[in-house]
Amino acid sequence: MKIYFELNGKPQYVEVEAGESLLSLLRRLGMKSVKEGCGTGECGTCTVLLEGKPVRSCLTFAPKVQGKRVTTLEGLGTLEDPHPLQRAFVEAGAVQCGFCTPGMILTAYALLQENPDPTPHEVREYLVGNLCRCTGYVKIVDAVLLAAQWKREGQWR
Ligand code: FES
């Protein structure tokens, strides 16, 4: 079947199989930031934003995004022009292997849209479904709090 949706602000008309996952579709469309970890909804590495809310793309059927807005990390920033959350992750030393980072950043983005001044506990709670095997989470929480501070100071575009 053919579906229409908006990917990072651009219209997409694509052919999908009824049982295809959003993860598979986004990878087919070149969104290499979308990572497959477990493939069963456990790790959060495949997280993208659907209408601004984090979803696990491995568990979301591609036809479900018909008519909706999907955001991947490619839609937030680029190497040349990183989003403040990306800069904060680098500055706080919150990236090691980087496999969890796109999903972490998109989930953190959704958190800061809802709550621009979270406590460290609230950051941990919101990110609880995003697993990281490398960092021990301390620096990830630091990065989100740093980005939140920059957002409150008006440094986000
Ligand atoms: S790959 Fe989707 S939750 Fe792990």
Ligand code: FES
């Ligand atoms: S930085 Fe390696 S899994 Fe998080």
